[in-house]
Amino acid sequence: MFALMQSTRTQSLHLWTDPDTGLKAVVAIHSQHLGPALGGCRYLPYADEQRALSEALQLAQVMSYKAALAGLPFGGGKAVILRNVHVENRAALFEAFGRFVDTLQGRFITAVDSGTSVLDMDCIARATPHVSSTTACGDPSPHAALGVFAGIRATAMARLGSDNFEGLRVAVQGLGNVGYALAEQLHAAGAELLVSDLDPGRVRLAVEQLDAHPVAHDALISTPCDLFAPCGVGPVLNTQNVMTLRCAAVAGAANQQLADLQVADRLETRGILYAPEYVINAGGLIHVALTHRGADPRTITAHLARIPERLTEVFAHAQAEKRSPARVAHWLAERLLYG
Structure with missing residues (x-):
């Protein structure tokens, strides 16, 4: 240990x-x-x-x-x-x-x-003040989904040259609080949804409410789509299944989306753009952190709006340096933490 x-x-x-x-x-x-x-x-x-x-x-x-x-x-x-x-x-x-x-x-x-x-x-x-996302603070899931949705827009623009979701095929893996809220936003924007979840009830709900197409949970990764959005419990992609991906980009809400940075290198080699989790799924953390400090909703919304900007900066660094966005994000974070 x-x-x-x-x-x-x-x-x-x-x-x-x-x-x-x-x-x-x-x-x-x-x-x-x-x-x-x-x-x-x-x-x-x-x-x-x-x-x-x-x-x-x-x-x-x-x-x-x-x-x-x-x-x-x-x-x-x-x-x-x-x-x-x-x-x-x-x-x-x-x-x-x-x-x-x-x-x-x-x-x-x-x-x-x-x-x-x-x-x-x-x-x-009841036992400590050192807690957030209580009933008084509010559930961070909606802000987490908003941040990921904005990040997916930036990813689509960087990889596909357009952030228009009309007709875009997005595979959403995991329909928990954040994954389902994200699917709702993608549907409202005109995306065609492919969905999977270990809970069949969540899948049925997405089919009924969002016109989603159900796909077996272990088959979604290899299903053809424009964008794969992992939103469950990670790690999702490893050195084996990453080779079965049939998409242009990976951008989702999950933590630990990649088993290790070698998976990021394989994505880069295959021409699949990866939106680093450290950046794209920060919306929930932003909500928790700022509500704990007593920030107003306007301040939180303004901070969320910076997610696509940061993501675009990471993509630009990665393209200029010819390496994975995941390695760029890792390096930038360590520089901030350790100098």
Whole structure:
């Protein structure tokens, strides 16, 4: 574990248990160079504890890079709660997690993430002020989707020479809160949607409401389209399945879209433009960070509008330097964090 901490430059790793509620939680603080660490709380089942620890460390690094590139005065962190099959009192479990967060004395601020909701954040808030995306702050998913949609426009312009979605075939993998909101915006703009999700009910809803075409979850990556939008839990693309992609660009809401930077190089070799996750999916983080600081909606909207600008800058750097946008974004983030 120390080797993984060193490889990701993680500052600290914190573990907590609460026998009364069954809580087993991890908080990874990657960096506080730009400010207190900010990151969502995941509540998912894990095959083993090692995987939960590894995911917390890797996602904390992602959050640091994302905050740096978004120009936010925060570092990166991530919380993971190991989900049991049976939970007697969910509210008590998240309140216990809030007590854990409070022991970190403001060095880590948590928020909603995969498997958690604003109601869970309300329970955390009973024990600590170091939480955002509560009922009072609002769900960050709409702003996350808005940012990705704006980023897809910039990606389409860079790769296809037009940001007109009319008739554009977009494959959306994952129809959670952000993925579905993104699909709604793409449909309203005239895009033809190909969709998949592990929950068949979400797929049926997209078919009924958005005229989407359902595709088997494991087949969507290789289905011909103009743009592939991964919006589920990553990593989505690896060195094997990236070779089956049949699209012009990859741009979506998921964290950890690529297994590693070698996948980014393969995308570049194949002429598939990749919109780095650190940039395109920063909308949720922007909402969480700025609402926690008391910013008004106008300020948040203005900050969201910078996402396509940053993405266009990354694309320009990548083209000039003849390397993957993912490597450019990685380099820019590390320069901001480490000089």
